[in-house]
Each structure stands twice: as C-alpha cells, then as structure tokens.
Amino acid sequence: MTSWSDPAIWGIIAALGIGTYAIRFSFLGLLGDRAFPDWVLRHLRYTAVTILPALITPMVLWPEATSGQTDPARLAAAVAALAGGYLARNAIVAILCGMATLYLVQFAVG
Amino acid sequence: MAISTPKSAYLKGVTGAVPFLLVVVPFGMLFGVVGTEAGLNLAQVMGFTTLVIAGAAQFTAIQLMVDEAPTIVVIVSALAVNLRMAMYAAALAPYLGRAPLWQRAMIAYLNVDQTYALSHQEYEDRPGMPVPARVAFFVGCATPILPIWILATYVGAVLGAAIPPEYALDFAVPITFIALVAPGLRTIAHVAAALTSILLALSLGWIPHNLWILVAALGGMMVGAEIERRAAS
Numbered sequence: 001m002t003s004w005s006d007p008a009i010w011g012i013i014a015a016l017g018i019g020t021y022a023i024r025f026s027f028l029g030l031l032g033d034r035a036f037p038d039w040v041l042r043h044l045r046y047t048a049v050t051i052l053p054a055l056i057t058p059m060v061l062w063p064e065a066t067s068g069q070t071d072p073a074r075l076a077a078a079v080a081a082l083a084g085g086y087l088a089r090n091a092i093v094a095i096l097c098g099m100a101t102l103y104l105v106q107f108a109v110g
Numbered sequence: 111m112a113i114s115t116p117k118s119a120y121l122k123g124v125t126g127a128v129p130f131l132l133v134v135v136p137f138g139m140l141f142g143v144v145g146t147e148a149g150l151n152l153a154q155v156m157g158f159t160t161l162v163i164a165g166a167a168q169f170t171a172i173q174l175m176v177d178e179a180p181t182i183v184v185i186v187s188a189l190a191v192n193l194r195m196a197m198y199a200a201a202l203a204p205y206l207g208r209a210p211l212w213q214r215a216m217i218a219y220l221n222v223d224q225t226y227a228l229s230h231q232e233y234e235d236r237p238g239m240p241v242p243a244r245v246a247f248f249v250g251c252a253t254p255i256l257p258i259w260i261l262a263t264y265v266g267a268v269l270g271a272a273i274p275p276e277y278a279l280d281f282a283v284p285i286t287f288i289a290l291v292a293p294g295l296r297t298i299a300h301v302a303a304a305l306t307s308i309l310l311a312l313s314l315g316w317i318p319h320n321l322w323i324l325v326a327a328l329g330g331m332m333v334g335a336e337i338e339r340r341a342a343s
Contacts, residue, residue: 004149004175006154009150009154010157012171012175012184013154013157013158013161013162015185016161016162016168016171016185016188016189017157017161017162019185019189019192020161020167020189020192023189023193023196023199024196024198024199024218024219024221025199025215025218026196026199026200027196027199027203028199028200028203028206028214028217028218028221029199029211029214039339041197041200041201042334042335042339043331043334044193044194044197044331045194045197045335045338046299046300046330046334046335047190047197047327047331048194048290048291049291049295049303049304049307049330049334050303050304050307050327050328050329050334051170051191051307051323051324052166052170052191052290052291053287053291053304053307053308053311053330054307054310054311054323054326054327054330055170055173055187055287056284056287056288057308057312058311058312059173059283059284061312063280063281064280065281074281074284077281077285078284081285081288081292082288083292084292085288085289085292085293086295088293089293090293091137091289091290091292091293092132092133092136092289094285094288094292095282098281098285098288099281099282102281102285
C-alpha cells in the first residue's frame with residue numbers, strides 16, 4: 001500500500017468517520033419520530049448481503065496471494081466459512097470453519 | 111417488574127451486551143492485524159477504529175486501498191457497506207425520536223450492529239418503557255462493547271506486526287466478510303440479493319475503478335427488495 005501518503009490515508013479516515021456518523025445520525029436525528037417510506041427501508045435491508053459478496057467473489061476465485069490462480073485451499077475455506085456461518089447462524093463459527101479448512105487443505109496439499 | 115428506572119435499564123443493557131464481546135474481540139483484533147499488515151501505522155489503525163467503528167466498512171476500505179482503487183471509490187464503497195445503519199437509525203427513530211437532540215447525537219455515535227440489535231429488541235418487547243430508560247439501556251449496551259472493540263483493535267495492531275506471512279492471513283479478510291454475510295441470509299430475498307450481486311460482480315468486472323462493486327450491490331438490493339415486496343403483497 002505504498003502509494004498512499006499519510007494525508008491521503010487520514011483524509012479517507014476522516015471522510016469515513018464523518019460519512020458514517022452522518023448515516024447513523026440521519027433518520028434518528030433529523031426525522032425524530034416521524035415515519036419513513038417503506039420502499040427505502042426495503043432496499044436498505046439488503047445492503048450488507050449484496051455489497052460484501054460483490055467484493056469477496058473475485059478475492060475468493062482469484063486470490064492475489066496466488067497471483068490470481070484459483071487456489072483449492074482458499075476455495076474450500078470460503079465454502080466452509082459460508083456453510084458454517086449459515087448453519088450455525090454465527091460469525092465466529094464461520095471464521096473458525098474457514099480458517100481451519102484453509103490450514104488443513106494447505107497442509108494436506110502442502 | 112416495576113417501572114424501569116434509567117439506572118436499572120442501564121445495568122440491564124450492560125449485562126445484555128457482555129456475551130457479544132465474544133464477537134467484538136476477535137473482529138477488533140483481526141482489524142488491527144489486517145490494518146497493520148496492509149501498511150497502516152498504529153495511529154491510523156486506531157483512527158479507523160474509533161472514528162468509523164464499523165468493522166465491515168473498515169475492512170472494505172483497507173482492501174480497496176491495497177487494491178489501489180481511487181480515493182473516491184474507497185470512500186463510497188465503504189460508506190455503502192454502512193448504509194444498513196441508516197436502516198437502524200430509521201428503526202430506532204419511533205422509540206428514541208422524543209429524546210433530546212444531544213442524546214440522539216450521542217446514540218448515533220454508539221449505534222453499531224450489536225447495540226442496535228439489543229436495544230431494538232428490548233424496545234419491541236417492552237412498549238411501555240419511558241424514553242429516558244430507553245436511552246439508558248442503549249448507553250448500557252455500548253458501555254462494554256465500544257471500549258473493548260477499541261482495545262481489541264489495539265492488541266491486534268501490536269500483535270499483527272509479529273505474525274509471519276505463512277499464516278495466509280491475506281485470506282482472513284474474505285473469510286471475515288463471508289462470516290458477516292452468512293448468518294444474515296435469513297430469507298429467499300436475502301439469498302437472491304446476494305446471488306444477484308455475485309453474478310453481477312463476475313460479469314461487470316470490466317467496469318473501471320472498482321465501480322462494479324457498487325453497480326452489483328445496487329442490482330442485488332433491487333432484487334431483494336422486489337422479492338420482499340411481492341412476498342408481502
């Protein structure tokens with residue numbers, strides 16, 4: 001990450017800090033206890049389950065650490081994390097399943 | 111049970127939040143490790159974690175910075191991850207909208223996934239709760255969560271410098287994202303939204319400056335919202 005200067009990094013931190021606060025304050029601060037249109041809430045409900053998968057998919061299929069070559073260990077780890085997190089409904093279980101699978105397959109293929 | 115006083119509501123919030131530390135501590139530490147390995151110094155890692163206080167958005171920003179995405183794409187994508195908090199704010203407004211402005215401004219800073227989820231549940235379960243008690247409950251939830259989140263990040267950042275590359279921690283970021291998404295795939299609409307987003311991400315990768323992320327997410331959100339609307343009508 002050598003191309004980022006200190007002021008650029010602090011600029012990003014400040015923009016995200018202010019922007020995130022504005023989002024958190026938004027309806028609570030400005031709207032008070034007035035009602036809010038359903039269709040907007042309906043869309044906002046799906047932000048987390050859409051933007052993160054879009055970001056992850058290329059990272060899983062073409063990892064940078066293997067110069068973009070699909071890696072069986074990382075692919076298996078992603079599937080294990082998804083299955084573990086979905087079935088257990090728990091983020092920590094997902095991380096444990098994923099990292100354990102990654103190390104096991106790397107060790108087995110070694 | 112007697113009418114809840116602010117003090118009893120505060121203590122109930124504290125005890126309700128303690129189990130969530132099991133999630134907060136590892137995520138905080140992981141951000142410290144990943145941020146340090148990506149090349150941020152300690153002050154910058156701590157700046158992220160105290161000013162943004164949103165793990166998923168922080169990981170998103172770091173990843174896009176490592177990918178050398180343009181500044182504006184880093185900012186917009188990470189903020190898009192946080193848009194769910196606009197939904198939290200809207201959901202809290204009917205319960206806290208009558209609190210004084212300074213209290214609402216404080217709660218906005220403390221409004222993270224865990225404090226929101228606990229408080230909203232409590233307000234729904236106890237419709238008669240007075241507004242000061244609601245505020246006290248929220249602050250109670252934040253009392254263990256936020257300081258421990260910041261401390262865990264610090265520990266991770268200090269330890270991170272000492273972890274050798276063989277541990278494949280490059281892959282901790284995708285694993286963490288999957289961990290954040292998988293438990294949230296509650297309905298067909300959520301699953302369809304996620305699948306749409308993945309397919310769009312794979313087919314739109316040619317759009318420059320990582321903007322395909324936002325286009326794919328927007329497409330997924332529209333599919334999710336539409337399925338929900340049809341299921342409801």
